[in-house]
Amino acid sequence: MHNNDQQAQQNNIRVTLAYDGTGFAGWQIQKDKRTVQGEVETALEKMHRRRVKIYAAGRTDSGVHARGQVINFRSDISSLSPDRFFVALNSYLPPDVQAIDSTEVPPDFHSRYSARLRTYRYYLLPAEAMPPEHRLYCLRIRYNPDIAALNRLCVPLLGVHDFTSFALPRDVSTSKKRRIQKAVFFMDGPFLVFEISANAFLWRMVRSILGTLLSFEREGKGPEALEKVIHAQRWDASGESVPSAGLFLHSVRYEGEVY
């Protein structure tokens, strides 16, 4: 038992979530729509018998999946060890969103503002037919891209840049500067995976970058073409975005964690 002697204390609990984005209108609560935030807050309300406000590291879009979404919230349930909180939470959650682990964190930990690195993965399947079990979790492409060429195209993305060219026109973020630490393609079984890590991402940025990289590889364009797109700082300089189904919020890393 944890904190049995301090019943009224509010612990800051961090939970890792995995979800299948197919059945959700994205992360963020919206009226009359099924959202991940809505389902998790409803589950926590049942456990706490009061509304519990949660914060998420990444506000994923409609149809986007997660393996390592991180949330935090205040809990006064003293009868549960923080490390086993996720097991209890799962019994209140639907099967398409599940908690993977849980732990107590310092009072000033904030899943969104404390996050140092967010990693997304996009799964492509170069194949003649789409195996039905994978149809909601990857994008099938009808050719075999040159992986070395794709990785060369990624190089200009690294470092700090203004990513206006990969933002949506309606994006009102005050700064569109982000720091990309990693952008790489690799094979994982039959899948061609695009993995990209940054301090933070703009809305739809990963899908816009990947769509541009794929079309440039097909057209035989080199890294200098991608550099031009970045420097243009115009949203219409980039290529068409890829659909949401192949995208996963893979992990989020915080101060002091290995990344």
Added chain:
Amino acid sequence: MHNNDQQAQQNNIRVTLAYDGTGFAGWQIQKDKRTVQGEVETALEKMHRRRVKIYAAGRTDSGVHARGQVINFRSDISSLSPDRFFVALNSYLPPDVQAIDSTEVPPDFHSRYSARLRTYRYYLLPAEAMPPEHRLYCLRIRYNPDIAALNRLCVPLLGVHDFTSFALPRDVSTSKKRRIQKAVFFMDGPFLVFEISANAFLWRMVRSILGTLLSFEREGKGPEALEKVIHAQRWDASGESVPSAGLFLHSVRYEGEVY
């Protein structure tokens, strides 16, 4: 173009199918239910403008998936190369059943009667929580079984036996003798896979065998206990069956093929 000079000839076409069994009441056509056979015959009817009767190597149960189901049927579409038939067929099929390849086979090839070896795989996930993207394709178990002990339990299954103990009481097969060639557990990433190959299987046999193996491993029983179950030849001698969601018809092999 294939057989353009023999328009009326009926070619025997073999197609490999993959499907997500979740949305189907099994393989076999039933009135007012969505079945894999029904969807494939409807698609072929659209292509041929007549009913096309298909035969399948394994009549999978409700909720069971397939990666390598094999069907055959007669086609007089001479404008399609048999090797590309599957691509055209996919444009008529729903996303949860797709053709993986196709080829022309001799007139006497029958996907069911010519099959020599059928292989099923069952995916178990020893984990504290079920990642939502895998929830329809594996069974989560809350402990780590001893894989060596499971593989020892499999040994008495090998060879020709009467498998009445793993049949359903309502199974009216004339003979319940089957030849099991392989039965093995191995890890594939986070999954514990049970792979079993036989000339043919009784209805629900794989799920009954696996349920029995898992409960015997938990109870610390050895291969001699499993031998007793086989020799009992009574359907109530076996343990509880595992659910359908983790089961895949993995592959089917024919005379002259490597297996």
